[in-house]
Amino acid sequence: MTRHLEWKVGLDLVEDGGRTKAEARLKTGTSTLTGHGSARCNPADADVPAIGDELAAGRAMKDLAGQLMREADREMEAMGAGTVPQRTGPGYGWPEAVQ
Structure with a gap:
């Protein structure tokens, strides 16, 4: 059986005084993550x-x-499955530049 879902992602950007803020929202149909x-x-x-x-x-x-990954990990643990250990720190760039 094929399963098809469509999740919507919205992205709002606001620039003010040299600072840009972004908000990304994922709507799954049953929940929203921001x-x-x-x-x-x-x-x-x-x-x-x-x-x-x-940026x-x-x-x-x-x-x-x-x-989204943390939510999936929680759900896998609740089902009795193990999870993959998480890396720490940014995967690229200068650590002090990542906020």
């Missing part, structure tokens, strides 16, 4: 809004993905 991310422009750098948008959106989606 991820948050932000980026700021270093005053010494050129202001390129697209870069702030990409904030990527961080919001990464937050959302982490929440």
